[in-house]
Amino acid sequence: MRDGGRIAAAKAVLDDFWSRRVPLKVALADWGRGARYAGSKDRAFVSGLCLDALRRWRSLRGEESVRIALRLTLEVEWGWTAERVAAAFGDAPHGPGALEDDEQAAVPLGMPDVPAWCLPLLERAGNAAAEVAALSARAPVDLRVNTLKATSEQAAKACATIGAQPAPIVAAALRVPAPPAAERAPAVTVIPAYGRGWVEVQDEGSQIAGLCAGQVAGAQVLDLCAGGGGKTLELAALMENKGQIFAYDADPRRLAPIHERLRRAGVRNVQVRSPAAGEGLDDLEGRMDLVLVDAPCSGSGTWRRRPDTKWRLTEAQLAERIAEQDQVLAQAAHYVKPGGVLLYVTCSVFREENDDRIDAFLAGYPAFERESAAAAIPADKLTAAGRQRLSQLESDGALRLSPANSGTDGFTITRLRRAP
Numbered sequence: 001m002r003d004g005g006r007i008a009a010a011k012a013v014l015d016d017f018w019s020r021r022v023p024l025k026v027a028l029a030d031w032g033r034g035a036r037y038a039g040s041k042d043r044a045f046v047s048g049l050c051l052d053a054l055r056r057w058r059s060l061r062g063e064e065s066v067r068i069a070l071r072l073t074l075e076v077e078w079g080w081t082a083e084r085v086a087a088a089f090g091d092a093p094h095g096p097g098a099l100e101d102d103e104q105a106a107v108p109l110g111m112p113d114v115p116a117w118c119l120p121l122l123e124r125a126g127n128a129a130a131e132v133a134a135l136s137a138r139a140p141v142d143l144r145v146n147t148l149k150a151t152s153e154q155a156a157k158a159c160a161t162i163g164a165q166p167a168p169i170v171a172a173a174l175r176v177p178a179p180p181a182a183e184r185a186p187a188v189t190v191i192p193a194y195g196r197g198w199v200e201v202q203d204e205g206s207q208i209a210g211l212c213a214g215q216v217a218g219a220q221v222l223d224l225c226a227g228g229g230g231k232t233l234e235l236a237a238l239m240e241n242k243g244q245i246f247a248y249d250a251d252p253r254r255l256a257p258i259h260e261r262l263r264r265a266g267v268r269n270v271q272v273r274s275p276a277a278g279e280g281l282d283d284l285e286g287r288m289d290l291v292l293v294d295a296p297c298s299g300s301g302t303w304r305r306r307p308d309t310k311w312r313l314t315e316a317q318l319a320e321r322i323a324e325q326d327q328v329l330a331q332a333a334h335y336v337k338p339g340g341v342l343l344y345v346t347c348s349v350f351r352e353e354n355d356d357r358i359d360a361f362l363a364g365y366p367a368f369e370r371e372s373a374a375a376a377i378p379a380d381k382l383t384a385a386g387r388q389r390l391s392q393l394e395s396d397g398a399l400r401l402s403p404a405n406s407g408t409d410g411f412t413i414t415r416l417r418r419a420p
């Protein structure tokens with residue numbers, strides 16, 4: 001496809017996204033089905049352009065005009081010259097139509113690139129201007145080395161072909177820097193090291209959240225919101241396949257990929273319990289050394305990777321997530337043994353989904369008490385600089401990771417100990 005055709009396609013996808021408010025990947029897939037002529041490079045261009053436009057939608061004037069947002073994305077983010085952009089727009093019959101004078105003259109606005117109703121929440125979370133800017137940037141691809149199958153040296157060597165470098169905080173983690181705008185990130189899932197189960201794609205912040213489980217080899221662990229198993233796999237490696245993990249999720253469809261992932265990663269200490277098979281958790285009551293609640297949340301910490309989700313989030317949805325968080329915390333409490341730990345994790349930076357939920361929980365469950373999450377991480381799992389950094393990121397009883405303060409996705413981690 002010619003550039004003009006690709007830009008016109010991005011406009012059609014964004015128009016569809018805004019009119020239906022579906023996930024961007026749905027709008028892209030629907031366009032792709034009708035565009036059999038589009039090759040993989042065309043699809044990557046269209047999706048990359050849509051994502052970059054949505055990352056800075058308000059400051060690139062998307063609320064005013066999709067065409068202006070696309071023009072500014074290409075010029076400001078992708079570094080195209082004004083002449084190249086104008087030629088592509090006006091390339092009849094492929095392009096989206098020649099730019100008008102007012103479209104040519106539009107300059108970016110100094111607007112925060114989040115929905116207006118989220119601003120007070122981010123202000124309460126602190127450092128709002130820097131966080132909003134960091135949440136609107138591209139993210140690197142982080143890899144977790146699966147120590148059940150490879151050493152960090154083996155994995156680092158095998159992933160050098162895709163530009164992976166040591167990540168700054170987690171000792172064995174690898175990071176593929178975000179590619180320059182207009183370039184594609186390397187396809188991690190096609191490299192042999194991925195096929196062999198040596199590495200998993202997992203943001204460094206998510207890896208840190210899992211490490212807050214602490215010294216768990218040989219322990220009895222319930223991963224109550226296991227979903228596709230990202231943290232289950234990490235816990236199994238941390239436990240060196242010793243002890244037992246029960247992986248559960250209220251939504252059996254979310255659990256579906258876990259079986260294949262466990263197999264590929266060489267995990268042997270996980271029992272999947274699915275409500276679809278009528279498998280409950282009653283026998284685990286009061287028996288778990290650790291219950292991980294990787295809670296359903298707004299995902300505000302992941303807006304770098306999924307910028308469409310910030311524009312789709314509504315206040316009603318946030319209220320629903322908050323109700324689910326209260327429910328799942330209360331549920332989790334019953335499985336923690338006396339002296340055991342409840343680890344509460346969200347990929348949200350909002351205090352409303354973290355501190356407020358924990359305060360509400362502790363009011364009803366006074367046997368639990370906050371303890372340091374960063375201090376629980378086994379020392380050898382962090383780089384020296386990472387250990388120091390994390391010790392500075394704990395405040396009001398939670399470890400707070402974010403693109404601006406730790407260079408990771410936003411995660412808030414609270415460790416609660418049940419009295420013996």
Ligand SMILES: C[S@@+](CC[C@H](N)C(=O)[O-])C[C@H]1O[C@@H](n2cnc3c(N)ncnc32)[C@H](O)[C@@H]1O
Binds near residue numbers: 225296328
């Ligand atoms: C953030 S996702 C989990 C991601 C997963 N741990 C991972 O690392 O890939 C949250 C999950 O919580 C599940 N969930 C929501 N309410 C629940 C409940 N009351 N009990 C168990 N799971 C629940 C959702 O179905 C969803 O899969």
